[in-house]
Amino acid sequence: MNRRRHSAVLLLGAAITGPILTAADPVTFHEQVAPILQTHCASCHRPGQSGPFPLLTYEDARKHARDIVDVTARRYMPPWLPASGAHPFDGERRLSDAELELLKRWADAGAPKGDPAQGPPPRVWPDGWQLGTPDLVLKLGTPFTIPAEGRDVYRSFVLPSGLAERRHVAAWELRPGSAAAHHAFLFVDRSGEARRRDALDAEPGFAGMDTPSGVEAPNGHFASWQPGAAPARNPPGLGWTLEPGSDLMLQFHLQPTGKPEPFQPEVGLYFTDQTPTNRPVKLGLVNYGFQIPAGATHVTAGEEFVLPAAVSVLGVLPHSHYLGRRIEARAVLPDGTVDSLLLIPDWDFNWQGSYRYRNPVELPAGTRLTMAVTFDNSTNNVRNPNAPPRAVAFGPNTTDEMAEMWFQLLPRDAAGAALLDHALAERTVRDHFAYHTQRLRRDPNDVVARVQLGRALLAQRKPAEAEAEFRQAARLHPDSDDAQYYLGLACRLQGRLPEAASAFRKAIEINPKHARAHGNLGLMHLAAGRSAEAARHLASAAALDPTDVLARNALGTIRLQEGRREEAAELFRQVLAVDAANAEAAKGLAAALAPRAPAR
Amino acid sequence: MATWELTALSGQVVSWRPDPPVRAVVFEFLGVECPISNRAQPELSRLARELTPEVEFVPVYPNAGEDAEAIRRHRTEYQLTPVAYRDPRQRLADALEVGVTPEVVALTAGGQLIYRGRINDQFGGLGRGRPAPTRHDLAEALAAFLAGSPPAGVVTPAVGCRIDRAS
Numbered sequence: 001m002n003r004r005r006h007s008a009v010l011l012l013g014a015a016i017t018g019p020i021l022t023a024a025d026p027v028t029f030h031e032q033v034a035p036i037l038q039t040h041c042a043s044c045h046r047p048g049q050s051g052p053f054p055l056l057t058y059e060d061a062r063k064h065a066r067d068i069v070d071v072t073a074r075r076y077m078p079p080w081l082p083a084s085g086a087h088p089f090d091g092e093r094r095l096s097d098a099e100l101e102l103l104k105r106w107a108d109a110g111a112p113k114g115d116p117a118q119g120p121p122p123r124v125w126p127d128g129w130q131l132g133t134p135d136l137v138l139k140l141g142t143p144f145t146i147p148a149e150g151r152d153v154y155r156s157f158v159l160p161s162g163l164a165e166r167r168h169v170a171a172w173e174l175r176p177g178s179a180a181a182h183h184a185f186l187f188v189d190r191s192g193e194a195r196r197r198d199a200l201d202a203e204p205g206f207a208g209m210d211t212p213s214g215v216e217a218p219n220g221h222f223a224s225w226q227p228g229a230a231p232a233r234n235p236p237g238l239g240w241t242l243e244p245g246s247d248l249m250l251q252f253h254l255q256p257t258g259k260p261e262p263f264q265p266e267v268g269l270y271f272t273d274q275t276p277t278n279r280p281v282k283l284g285l286v287n288y289g290f291q292i293p294a295g296a297t298h299v300t301a302g303e304e305f306v307l308p309a310a311v312s313v314l315g316v317l318p319h320s321h322y323l324g325r326r327i328e329a330r331a332v333l334p335d336g337t338v339d340s341l342l343l344i345p346d347w348d349f350n351w352q353g354s355y356r357y358r359n360p361v362e363l364p365a366g367t368r369l370t371m372a373v374t375f376d377n378s379t380n381n382v383r384n385p386n387a388p389p390r391a392v393a394f395g396p397n398t399t400d401e402m403a404e405m406w407f408q409l410l411p412r413d414a415a416g417a418a419l420l421d422h423a424l425a426e427r428t429v430r431d432h433f434a435y436h437t438q439r440l441r442r443d444p445n446d447v448v449a450r451v452q453l454g455r456a457l458l459a460q461r462k463p464a465e466a467e468a469e470f471r472q473a474a475r476l477h478p479d480s481d482d483a484q485y486y487l488g489l490a491c492r493l494q495g496r497l498p499e500a501a502s503a504f505r506k507a508i509e510i511n512p513k514h515a516r517a518h519g520n521l522g523l524m525h526l527a528a529g530r531s532a533e534a535a536r537h538l539a540s541a542a543a544l545d546p547t548d549v550l551a552r553n554a555l556g557t558i559r560l561q562e563g564r565r566e567e568a569a570e571l572f573r574q575v576l577a578v579d580a581a582n583a584e585a586a587k588g589l590a591a592a593l594a595p596r597a598p599a600r
Numbered sequence: 601m602a603t604w605e606l607t608a609l610s611g612q613v614v615s616w617r618p619d620p621p622v623r624a625v626v627f628e629f630l631g632v633e634c635p636i637s638n639r640a641q642p643e644l645s646r647l648a649r650e651l652t653p654e655v656e657f658v659p660v661y662p663n664a665g666e667d668a669e670a671i672r673r674h675r676t677e678y679q680l681t682p683v684a685y686r687d688p689r690q691r692l693a694d695a696l697e698v699g700v701t702p703e704v705v706a707l708t709a710g711g712q713l714i715y716r717g718r719i720n721d722q723f724g725g726l727g728r729g730r731p732a733p734t735r736h737d738l739a740e741a742l743a744a745f746l747a748g749s750p751p752a753g754v755v756t757p758a759v760g761c762r763i764d765r766a767s
Contacts, residue, residue: 053633063633063665066762067726076727110767149642151732258638259678322730350727382724387734398731 027106028114029058036099037061038123040078043228046125050179050227056122058113065107072100079228079351081344089355091230131173131231134268136161138248143264144204146180146254153254154398157205158189158198159267160247168239170272172223173231176265180254182350186223186267187249188242189215194249210396215249218242220280222317222354222408229353233270237277238314242269253350280314280410281420283427285329285371287394287403288434292323292377294389299377301403304370308423309416311409312360316342318371319404322349322383323392326374329405334366341369342405349383360410371405394438432456447477454486463493481511488520497524515544519551531558542571549575549582556588568592602711606658606685606692609668616658618709624655624745625709626738629693630684631701632666632674634761636726640702640719641678647739655706655742662687662701663764689766703758704738708751715741717756725759 027033037045037055045051045060054060061068071077078093095103106112138159146153174184189195191214197206217223218240234240250265283305290301318327329342341361363369377389385399386392392401411417433456439449454469467490473483488503501524507517522537535558541551556571569592575585603617618625628644631637648657661671661684668686675682687693696705697716706714720733737756745751 052635052638059665063663063764064761070762071726074725076725149646256639256642257635258641348727350729382728383730385730385732385734387721 026112026114027102027109028112028118029061029106030114030116030119032102033061033106034058034119036095036103038120040093040095040099042123043125043230050176050181052179062111062113065111069104069107072103075346076348079226079348081346081348081351082355083343083345085340085343087339087341087361088358090232090358091356093228129173129175129268131171131233131268131270134173135271136163136167136269137266138269139266140204140264142204143262146178146261146263147256148258148260150256152182152398153207153256154209154252155205155207155254156187156194156197156211156249156251157265158194158247158249160195161242161245163242163244163246165244167242167269167271168274168276169218169234169242169269170239170274171231171233171270173268173270174225174250174265175268176225176252176263178254178261178263178265179227180257180261180263181227181265182253182255183227183352184225184253184265185251186218186225187211187215187251188218189247189249190243190245191215192247194247208396209251209398211249211251217282220282220408222282222315222406224317224353226351226353232356236272236274238280239272239274239276241276255350278410279417280408281417281424283369283407283409283424284431285369285405285407286431286434287373288431288438290375290394290401290403292375292392292401294386294391295378297376297378297380299375300372301375302370302372303403303405304368305423305427307363307365307367307369307409308419309365310363310412311416311420312362312412313341313357313407314360314410315354315356315408317354317404317406317408318342318344318347318373319352319402319406320347320349320373320375321398321401322385323375323377323381323401324349324373324403325376325381327372327405329369329371329407331361331363332368332370334364341407347373354406354408356408365416369407371403373403373405375401375403393441395442429456429459433460445476447473447480447483450476451480451482451486454490458486458490458493463490466490467494479510481507481514481517484510485514485517485520488517492520492524497528500524513544515541515548515551518544519548522551523554526554526558531561534558542574546574547578549579549585553582553584553588556585556592560588560591565592602707602709604692606660607687609671609684609686611668611686618656620709621653622656622709624714624742625707626655626657626742627692627696627698627705627707628657628659629662629687629698629701629703629705629763630659630674631663631761631763632661632670634701636723636760637702638678639722641680643719643736643739644702644704645680647742651742651746654746659684660687660692661685662690662693662698664688664690664766665764690763693763698758698763700758700760700762702760706738706741706745708745712751713753714745714751715754715756716758717754718758723759726761 041055045055047054072095080093140157193212193214197212221240285303285305287301287303292299316329324347327344327347331339331341377392411420436449436453439446450469450473454466457466470483470487470490473480474487477483484503484507488500492500504517504521507514518537519541522534522541525534535555538551538555541548542555552571552575556568559568569589572585572589575582603615605613606616607613671684675684702719704719705716719738721735722733723729741754
C-alpha cells in the first residue's frame with residue numbers, strides 16, 4: 001500500500017471521528033510531522049525570524065519533541081488566542097485535534113525520523129518585504145539597545161513620515177529586525193506630542209504603556225502587529241489616510257533575551273490612489289470602574305452598547321493586562337438571539353492583537369454589543385505581576401488592569417453613520433467621565449483629572465456640577481490657569497457674568513498667554529458694549545491661537561465699525577483659511593471690500 | 601569536600617572539587633536554544649560575580665543534541681565565561697534530579713543540598729510569565745546559607761525546556 005495515501009486516509013478519519021491511529025501505525029517526522037511544522041510553525045521558527053529556534057529539519061524538531069507536544073496541547077503554540085467560533089478570522093493559526101494527536105504520538109514513539117522521500121519538499125519563503133517593495137520605508141534613525149536583563153520593556157518610537165502631501169494607505173508591514181519584539185501597535189501623530197516625549201531624553205523613543213494625548217490609531221482602523229502575523233492589504237475603499245507632516249509612532253512590547261539587543265525597526269507603507277470610500281468607525285467598550293480584590297479568582301468587568309443603526313463588524317480588538325483570563329464579546333440581536341463574536345478562554349497579554357473577520361458580521365439596528373473580561377488576581381495566576389497579590393483597579397501600568405473591547409464597525413449608509421456618530425459622541429463623553437472619575441479615585445489631588453471631569457460634565461450640560469469640580473481644582477491648585485478658565489466658562493453658561501469675568505481674569509493673571517480666557521473675556525466685553533476692552537482681549541486671543549475663528553470674526557466686526565477695513569478684511573481672510581465655509585467671515589469680508597458709501 | 605566528574609567541552613573528563621574559600625557550588629543547567637534559560641542567564645552571571653569567591657557557579661549543558669561547538673558559540677554570543685561542561689548522557693542531571701533548562705542545584709562544598717529548582721518566579725510554564733520576577737529564589741537561598749542558615753534543601757519547580765535526553 002502507498003504509505004502516503006494511507007496516512008491521508010487516516011488523517012481524514014481522524015478529523016471526523018477523532019484520532020483512530022493505532023499503535024501499529026507509525027507516525028514519523030517526514031511523513032506526518034514535517035507538513036504540520038512547515039505550515040504552522042516554520043514561518044517564525046526559522047533563521048532570522050522571531051522564533052527562539054528553528055523547526056525546519058528532523059534534528060531541529062527531535063530536540064524539542066516533548067516541548068512541542070506540551071506547548072501545542074496547551075494551545076500556547078501556534079499563538080492564537082480566540083476559540084474557534086461561528087465567525088472565523090483571517091489568518092487563524094490553530095492546529096486541529098488530529099494534528100495535535102499526531103504530534104503527541106510521534107513524540108511518544110521516540111520521535112522517529114521516517115523516510116525523507118515521503119516528506120514534503122522544503123518550503124521557500126519570500127525574502128524581505130512580504131507584500132513587495134513598499135512605496136515608503138521608514139526606519140528608526142538610531143538603534144535602541146534592549147537591555148540583556150530585567151523586566152519587559154514597553155517603549156514607543158517615533159518615525160517622521162516626511163510626507164509633503166496626503167496619502168492613502170492600503171497596507172503596512174513591520175519588520176522589527178529582532179526576536180525581542182513581542183507585539184506592537186502603529187499610531188499616527190499629527191500633534192507633535194510623541195516627538196516632544198521622545199526628545200525628553202537622549203535615548204531613542206520613550207518608555208511606558210500609555211499613548212500620549214493627540215496620538216491616535218489610524219482613523220477607523222486597528223493597526224496591531226505580532227510575530228508571525230502575515231501583513232494584509234485593506235479591502236479596496238477601506239484604506240486610511242496619512243496627512244502631510246504626520247509622524248508614525250510604534251508602541252512596542254519588548255522582552256529581554258539575555259543579551260543586549262540592538263533594536264532598529266522599520267515600517268513599509270503601501271499607498272493607494274483610491275480615496276477611502278468606506279469610513280469605518282471604532283467603538284470601544286471600556287470598563288473603568290472595576291475593582292479586583294487581592295486573591296479574587298473570578299471578578300468580571302463588563303460593558304455594553306446598543307447599536308442605533310445596522311452595521312457590518314469588520315474586526316475586533318480585545319485588551320487586558322496580566323490578570324485578565326477570559327474575554328468574550330457577544331451580540332444580542334433584537335430578537336434575543338445571542339451570537340458570540342469573540343471568545344478568548346485563556347487570555348495572554350503577550351499575544352494581544354486585533355482580529356479581522358473573514359466575512360464581516362452583519363448586525364441589525366437595536367443589537368446589543370456586550371463584552372466581559374474575567375480577572376484572576378490569585379497566586380494561581382502565574383502571570384500575576386504582584387506577589388503577594390494586591391487589590392487592583394483600572395490604570396495604565398502593567399501592575400494595573402484594563403478591560404476593553406474595540407469593534408471596527410462599518411455603517412450601511414450616511415444616515416446610519418450619522419446615528420452612530422451621535423451615539424458614539426455621547427458615549428465618549430460618558431467614558432471621559434468614568435475615566436477621570438477613576439483617576440480621581442486613585443489620586444483625589446489629580447488636578448488634570450478634576451478639570452477633565454468638569455469638562456465632561458459641561459459636555460453633558462451639567463454646568464452647576466461642573467462648577468463644583470472646577471472650584472475644587474482651583475482650591476487644590478491655585479496656580480492652575482485651566483481650573484480658573486473652566487470655572488469662568490461654567491459661570492458664564494449659568495449667566496453669572498461678573499464671576500465669570502473674574503475667573504477669566506485670574507486665568508490670564510496666571511497665564512497671560514491663555515488664548516481662550518482672552519477670547520471669552522473679549523466676547524463678554526463685546527456683549528456688554530465695551531468694544532475697546534473687547535478688542536484688546538480678542539486681539540490677544542487671535543494672536544495666540546491661529547485657529548480661533550470666534551475671536552477673529554468678533555474682532556473683524558469691531559474693526560469694520562471702527563472703519564479699519566483692511567485690518568477687518570485680513571481677519572476675515574484668516575478665518576476663511578481655517579474654515580472656508582464660514583458664512584460670517586464671508587459676509588464680513590464682502591463688507592470690508594465693498595466700495596465705500598459716497599460721503600454726504 | 602565532595603568531588604565531581606565533569607565533562608569539559610574538549611570531551612575530557614575532569615575530576616572537580618571546590619576548594620576553600622568556596623562554601624557553596626551552583627550547578628546551572630543551561631540550554632543553548634531555550635529562551636527561558638537565556639533570559640535567566642544575566643541574573644546567573646550577576647549572582648556569580650557578586651558571590652565569588654564564596655560561591656562557585658558551574659555551567660552545565662545537558663542537552664544531547666548540543667555539541668561543544670554550539671556551546672562555545674553560545675558562551676560567546678551571550679558574553680559568558682568560556683569554561684563550561686557538557687552532560688550529554690545526563691549523568692549529572694540524573695544524579696541531581698534535574699529535568700529542564702534552566703534549573704539550578706546549589707550544594708554545600710560537602711555536597712549537601714541547599715536549593716534546587718528555578719532561578720526566579722518569572723515563568724509559571726512555557727510562555728506563561730510575568731513582566732518581571734517577583735521572587736529571586738536562588739539568590740534568597742544562597743543569601744540565607746551564606747548568612748549562616750543550615751542548608752535547607754528547598755526545592756521549587758523549575759520551569760523551562762525539557763532536557764533532550766540521549767536515547
